[in-house]
Amino acid sequence: QVQLVESGGGLVQAADSLRLSCKVSGGTFWSYTMAWFRQAPGKERKFVAGITRNGDVTKYEDSVKGRFTISRDNRKNTVDLQMNSLKPEDTAVYYCAATLRYSVVTDQQPYSYWGQGTQVTVSS
Numbered sequence: 001q002v003q004l005v006e007s008g009g010g011l012v013q014a015a016d017s018l019r020l021s022c023k024v025s026g027g028t029f030w031s032y033t034m035a036w037f038r039q040a041p042g043k044e045r046k047f048v049a050g051i052t053r054n055g056d057v058t059k060y061e062d063s064v065k066g067r068f069t070i071s072r073d074n075r076k077n078t079v080d081l082q083m084n085s086l087k088p089e090d091t092a093v094y095y096c097a098a099t100l101r102y103s104v105v106t107d108q109q110p111y112s113y114w115g116q117g118t119q120v121t122v123s124s
Contacts, residue, residue, distance in 0.1 A: 003088065
């Protein structure tokens, strides 16, 4: 059974940085395209960033471009999200997700596996 476990969330101030990590177990990590989604209070869960199997292609939601960086380590079965210059509007529960599709997709449906989420709160 594939399991995804996120870590690294917390409470920070605006302009601070935070690094989220997602550990994948029980599957063939190298075969998954990985992504981060987030869900703010009262809003739908939305795509944040994604990375293909070998890390050659990344995609970002417009509001995080230039501030967030997604990366993966296929030896450690981890995918990270480095978040810099955080803003209060980045406050959300952040979820790690995996899909067998080769390309990065921004829709939630193709992602078969999800983590439990980690809370990120950015104060102004």
